[in-house]
Amino acid sequence: MHGAPVEDQPFEAARKAIWAAPPNEVISVAAESLDRHAGVVDAEVLVIDYRQTFLVRTLSTGDDVPVDNTPPGRAFASQRTVREDGGGLAHLPLTVKGERIGVLSVRLPDGGPPWLDDFAGVLARALKIADQATDMYRRMRRRTRLTLAAEMQWDLLPAPAYQSSELCFAGQLEPAYAVWGDSFDWATSVGRFTLTVSNGMGSGTESAELTHLAISALRNARRSGGDIVEQAELADEAVFGRHRGERLVDALLLEFALADGRVRAIDAGSPMIHRMRDGAAERLGFEAQMPLGMFGDTRYVPQEFAVEPGDRLVIVSDGVHGARSPAGALYAEAGLLQAMRATRLQEPPEAVRTMIRHYVGFHEGGAPADDAVIVCVDWTGPTPEVAARKV
Numbered sequence: 001m002h003g004a005p006v007e008d009q010p011f012e013a014a015r016k017a018i019w020a021a022p023p024n025e026v027i028s029v030a031a032e033s034l035d036r037h038a039g040v041v042d043a044e045v046l047v048i049d050y051r052q053t054f055l056v057r058t059l060s061t062g063d064d065v066p067v068d069n070t071p072p073g074r075a076f077a078s079q080r081t082v083r084e085d086g087g088g089l090a091h092l093p094l095t096v097k098g099e100r101i102g103v104l105s106v107r108l109p110d111g112g113p114p115w116l117d118d119f120a121g122v123l124a125r126a127l128k129i130a131d132q133a134t135d136m137y138r139r140m141r142r143r144t145r146l147t148l149a150a151e152m153q154w155d156l157l158p159a160p161a162y163q164s165s166e167l168c169f170a171g172q173l174e175p176a177y178a179v180w181g182d183s184f185d186w187a188t189s190v191g192r193f194t195l196t197v198s199n200g201m202g203s204g205t206e207s208a209e210l211t212h213l214a215i216s217a218l219r220n221a222r223r224s225g226g227d228i229v230e231q232a233e234l235a236d237e238a239v240f241g242r243h244r245g246e247r248l249v250d251a252l253l254l255e256f257a258l259a260d261g262r263v264r265a266i267d268a269g270s271p272m273i274h275r276m277r278d279g280a281a282e283r284l285g286f287e288a289q290m291p292l293g294m295f296g297d298t299r300y301v302p303q304e305f306a307v308e309p310g311d312r313l314v315i316v317s318d319g320v321h322g323a324r325s326p327a328g329a330l331y332a333e334a335g336l337l338q339a340m341r342a343t344r345l346q347e348p349p350e351a352v353r354t355m356i357r358h359y360v361g362f363h364e365g366g367a368p369a370d371d372a373v374i375v376c377v378d379w380t381g382p383t384p385e386v387a388a389r390k391v
Contacts, residue, residue, distance in 0.1 A: 008115070010037035010038060010113065010115070011037070011113070011115035011118060011119065013033070013036075013037050014030075014033035014034065014036075014037045014038070014119060014122075015119070015122050017029055017030075017032075017033045018030055018033065018122055018123060018126045019122075019126060021126070023129075023130035023131075023132075023133040023134040023136075024130070024134045024136045026123070026126050026127055026130045027045045027058050027059060027127070028059070030043070030045065030104075030119075030123050030126075031043040031044075031045075031059060034106060034119070037113075038109075038112065038113040038116070039109045040106045040107065040108060040109065040112065040113075041107050041109070042105075042106070042107040043059070043104070043105070043106045043107075044057060044058070044059050044060060044104075044105045044106075045058045045059060045094070045102060045103075045104055045105075045123070045127075046058065046065055046072055046102050046103045046104075046105065047101060047102035047127075047137060047140055047141050048067075048076065048100060048101065048102050048141065049064070049141050049142065049143050049176075050141055050142055050143075050146070050154070050176040050177060051143075051174075051175075051176040051177070051356075052067065052172065052176075052353045052356075053066065053067055053068075053353075053357075054066055054067065054143060055067060055070075055072050055073065055076060055102060055103055056102075056140050056141060056143065058137075058140055064143065067353075071084045071089075071091055072091045072103045072105055074091075075091035075092065075093050075103050076093055076100060076102070076103050077350050077353075078093075079093045079095060079100070079347070080093070081093070081117070085107075087108070087111070088107060088108055089105065089106070089107050089108070090105070090106055090108055090112065090116070091103050091104070091105045092104045092105075092106070092116065092117065092120040093120070094120055094123060094124035094127065095124055096124045096125050096128045097159075097162055097163055097164075098161040098162045098163025098168060098169070098170070098349065099128070099159045099160060099161045099162065100161060100349055101124050101127055101128065102127075104119075104120050104123060142177065144177050145177070146177050146178075147177065147178045147204075148205055148208075149178070149179065149180050149181075149203075149204050149205045149207065149208040150173075150175075150176070150177055150178050150179045150180075150208075152205065152208040152209070152212060153173065153179045153180075153181075153182075153183055153208050153211070154173075154179075156183060156185075156211070156212055156215060157173075157183065157184070157185075158185060158186055158187070160172060160349075161348065161349045162186065162188070164188065164193075164258075165380070165382075166193070166256075166258045166379070166380060166381060166382055167193060167256065167258075167377055167378060167379050167380060168347060168348045168377070168378045168380065169186060169193075169195070169348060169375070169376070169377050169378075170347075170348035170349040170351070170352045170375070170376050171184045171186075171197075171352060171373060171374065171375040171376070172352045172353065172356050172373070172374055172375075173371065173372070173373055174319075174356050174359065174360065174368070174371065174372045174373075174374070175367075175368070175371060178371070179371045180200070180202070180203045180204060180207040180208060180371045181198075181199055181200030181201065181202060181203070181207030181208055181210060181211045181249075181371065182198070182199050182200075182211075182317045182319055182370075182371045182372055182373040183197075183198050183199075183200075183211050183215060183373065184196065184197045184198070184315075184373055184375050185198070185215050185218065185219065187219075187222060191257065191258055191259060192255055192256060192257055192258060193255075193256040193258060194222060194228065194231075194253075194254070194255050194256075195253075195254045195255075195256070195315075195375070195377065196215070196218055196231075196251055196252070196253050196254070197251065197252050197271040197315045197316075197317060197373055197375055198211055198214055198215060198249055198250065198251040198252075198269075198271070198292075199211070199249065199250040199251070199269065199270060199271065199317045199318060199319070199373075200214065200247075200249050201247050201248050201249065201250075202247065206247075210239070210243070210247055210249060211249060213238055213239060213242060214235045214238070214239055214249040214251065214292050214293070215235075216238075217231075217234045217235035217237075217238035217239070218231045218232075218234070218235045218251075218253075220234060221233075221234040221235070227255060227264070227302075228253040228254075228255045228264060228265075228266050228300075228302060229266070229300050229301075229302055231253060232251070232253055232266050232268055232292065232298075232300040233298065233299070233300055235249070235251070235292045235293075236268075236290070236292045236293060236294070236295070236296060236297075236298050236300075237296050237297070238293075239292050239293025239296075240293045240294070240295060240296030240297075241296060242293075243293055245293065245294055245295065245296075247293060248269070248291040248292065248293045248294055249269070249291060249292040249293055250268065250269020250270040250271060250291050250292075250317075250318065251266075251268045251269050251271065251291070251292055252265070252266070252267055252268070252269070252271035252273060252315060253265065253266040253268070254273075254315075255302075256307070256379075258382060259382055260306075260382065261306050261307045261308060261309075261379060261381065261382075262304060262306055263304065263305050263306065263307060264302040264303070264304055265284075265286055265302060265303050265304070265305065266286075266289060266300050266301075266302050266303075267286035267287065267288055267289055267303075268289050268290060268291055268292055268300065269291040269292070270317065270318035270322075271315055271316065271317050271318070271373075272315070272316055272318075272320075272321045272332070273313060273314070273315045274313070274314045274315075274316075274336070274337070274340060275307075275311055275312070275313055275314075276311065276312040276313075276314070276340060276341075276344060277308065277310070277311050277312075278310070279341075279344065281337050281340055281341065284305060286303050287301075287303060289301070307379040308379070308381075309379060309380055309381035310379070310380075311378070311379045312340075312344065312348075312351075312376065312377070312378050312379075313376070313377040313379070314340055314355075314374070314375070314376050315373075315374075315375040315376075315377075316336065316372070316373065316374050316375075317371075317372055317373040318370065319368065319369075319370035319371050319372035319373070320332075320336065320359055320372045320373070320374060321336060322370070323359065323362065323363070323368055323369065323370070323372070324369075325362055325363065325364060326363070326364050326366055331359065331362055334362075335358065335359070335362045338358075339354070339355045339358040339359065340355070342354070342358070343355055347378070348376040348377065348378050351376050352374050352375070352376050355374050355376075356372075356374055359372065359374070
């Protein structure tokens with residue numbers, strides 16, 4: 001008679017319990033499973049808030065935990081298990097394909113079960129799926145109420161991070177709870193990774209609606225098999241058809257060929273892109289083309305550049321590079337490159353989080369005049385199998 005090894009049976013039972021749980025009970029079932037099958041007590045799941053500055057408790061009523069300078073925060077930022085109390089308390093990152101969801105904190109009897117890391121991986125995937133079927137986790141993540149425009153923008157966003165063998169990506173909106181028209185979108189498919197950073201003209205819900213229309217058009221063309229030229233032209237037509245040139249969307253469209261690092265780009269507005277290579281940063285300039293919605297029949301022409309293993313691309317909206325300090329200093333000149341260099345050793349999700357904090361600090365306690373997007377892409381290159389096929 002064959003079956004799972006004895007040491008695997010508790011993990012299998014815990015795993016099945018998580019996948020059988022209703023979406024709104026995944027966390028409580030996970031804690032109960034750890035207690036029943038591993039003797040783990042005081043299990044707690046902390047989810048990251050929208051601004052990515054606090055880990056929010058889900059099973060207790062204690063204070064939220066700052067990401068900076070706390071053991072759970074170090075686990076989240078480093079993406080490594082952090083132990084305290086002589087190893088009796090462990091904090092494990094909850095991550096799916098580069099998207100950082102939060103931290104699992106557990107008090108361990110006798111070092112804990114050998115399958116705890118695998119359990120954290122299962123829990124992270126279950127939470128990612130459950131989030132699509134309940135509002136519970138989104139309510140937990142917000143430490144204050146979102147504006148209606150921010151609600152629209154967050155619903156429009158894809159996952160804020162992604163990791164594959166070729167690249168690692170992360171993006172963040174600011175102010176997280178009151179963003180207007182700045183946004184980003186991405187998708188991976190066979191042989192390519194497509195990324196768009198956009199900024200709908202205006203503020204409030206009108207700006208969010210405008211961005212929503214443009215991104216929906218970009219997605220419609222992309223999901224129909226269109227490249228970035230077709231995507232830009234359909235979005236241009238859609239926005240013009242609705243606003244007749246009176247409202248525009250700035251956008252930067254990038255299409256990465258995963259096999260060799262060639263990147264096709266369309267610069268249709270204000271987002272700015274910098275490349276860091278071998279410790280040096282440079283702005284990549286493209287021929288400026290019309291914003292989406294200007295005429296409705298613009299013919300967009302892509303330009304090309306190449307990324308090499310180790311390259312980092314940082315894309316920012318005009319709310320970042322056009323920001324000014326209370327003394328009038330321009331962030332693009334006085335702060336952006338400094339922030340990029342200071343975060344060069346951090347992975348993109350943590351680099352973006354740090355750059356957002358640096359950007360907010362640049363305003364010296366004042367509120368930024370515009371909303372903002374920061375996106376980071378690290379290119380690691382094609383897999384050895386793909387590279388070998390090219391030879």
